[in-house]
C-alpha cells in the first residue's frame with residue numbers, strides 16, 4: 222500500500238456555496254416565489270399575496286434576501302452550474318487536491334437532478350467525471366495515472382456498497398493517514414468516464430427510492446461517489462505519488478412526517494434521514510460559529526453521514542455546497558430553511574493541501590543503497606588495514622631511509638585520516654538512511 226502523507230503548503234479557503242432554483246414542476250400549481258439577480262442574489266417572495274405596501278414598509282413581510290457565491294435560476298442548466306463553480310476545482314483533483322461537492326435541500330428540490338441529471342442535461346457527477354478523464358488525456362507529462370471509483374449509500378444509518386449486488390453492512394474506521402475510511406468498500410479501477418457512468422447507473426438503480434408526497438422518486442438514502450486519481454510522477458521524482466480525491470454527494474431530502482402521510486418503514490426512513498441531516502445542519506452551525514466566535518464543538522460523530530463528510534466540512538478539501546431549492550410558494554419554509562443553512566455554510570473554512578506521498582518501492586531503493594554503502598565501508602576497512610600493516614613493516618625494516626620514509630609516512634597518514642573521515646561520513650549517511658527507512 223502506498224504511504225500517503227500531505228506535506229507542503231496549506232491553503233485556507235472558504236466553502237463555496239451555490240444556490241440552484243429548479244423550474245416549477247407540472248405537479249406544482251402554485252406561484253414561483255424565487256427570484257435570482259446578478260448570478261449571486263436570491264430573493265424569496267412572501268407566499269402570502271394579501272400583504273400590501275404598508276406591511277412591507279413595516280417589515281411585516283416574509284420576503285427574504287440572501288447573497289451567495291453563485292446563484293442559478295430555473296433557466297440554468299447543470300452545465301451552467303458546472304462551468305461557473307465546479308470545473309476549476311476538478312483540475313485541482315488531477316493535481317493531488319481533495320474536493321467535495323454536495324447537494325443539499327429539501328425533498329423534491331432538485332438535488333438528484335443536479336448531481337446525476339438526465340440524458341439531455343447531465344449532472345455534476347457526470348460532467349466532473351468527463352473532465353477528470355479529459356484532463357488525464359490532455360496531460361503532456363509522462364506521468365502515470367490510475368483512477369479508482371467507489372459508490373456507497375447511507376440508509377437508515379447503515380452504510381451499503383452500491384457497487385456490490387448484495388452488500389452487507391459496512392463500518393467506518395479511522396485510519397491514521399487516510400482519515401475516515403469505509404472498511405470493505407469496493408474500489409474499482411476505471412479507465413474511462415463511460416465506465417464510471419456505467420457503475421454510477423448501476424449504483425443508482427440499487428439506491429433506495431420511494432414515492433413521497435413531495436417527490437415521485439425520492440431518494441431515501443445519502444449517496445457518496447468517490448473518485449481517486451493517483452498520479453505517479455515519472456520524470457522529476459520517480460518515487461513520488463500524488464493522490465487527489467473527489468467526493469460527490471447526493472443527500473436524501475428531508476421532510477416532516479406529517480408531509481409524507483406515512484407510517485412504518487417510511488416514517489422510520491424519514492426519522493433517520495432527518496437524524497443525519499440534523500447532524501449535518503448542527504455541524505454546519507457549529508463550524509459557522511467557530512469562524513465567528515472561535516472554538517465550538519462540532520458534533521461529527523452524531524451520524525455516519527457527518528463522519529464521512531468530515532474532511533469535506535473542515536479538513537483537507539475544496540468544498541462546494543449546491544443548495545437546491547424549489548420555487549413553489551408551498552415550499553416557502555423549506556426554501557428559506559435551506560437558504561439559512563447555505564448562508565451559514567459560507568462561513569465554513571477548510572484547509573487544502575496537496576496529497577504527496579511516496580510509494581513503497583522506495584524502501585527497496587533505500588535497502589539497495591544501504592547494501593552498496595556497506596560494501597563500500599568493508600572495502601575501505603580492508604584498504605585501511607592493509608595500509609596499516611604495510612606501514613608497520615616498513616617502519617621496522619627501513620630505518621635507514623628515514624627522510625624518505627618520513628615524507629612517505631606523512632602522505633600515508635594523510636591518506637589514512639582521509640579514509641577514516643570518509644568512513645565516518647559513510648557511516649553517518651548510512652545511519653540517516655536507516656532512520657529514514659524506519660520512519661517510512
Ligand SMILES: Nc1ncnc2c1ncn2[C@@H]1O[C@H](COP(=O)(O)OP(=O)(O)OP(=O)(O)O)[C@@H](O)[C@H]1O
Nearest residue numbers: 243327328329330331332333334436439440473474
Ligand atoms: N433543473 C431542473 N429542470 C427540470 N426539472 C427539474 C430540475 N430540477 C429538478 N427537476 C425535477 O424535479 C423533480 C424533483 O427533483 P429531484 O428528484 O432531483 O429532487 P431531490 O431533491 O433529489 O428529491 P429527494 O430528496 O426526494 O430525492 C424531478 O421530477 C426532477 O426531474
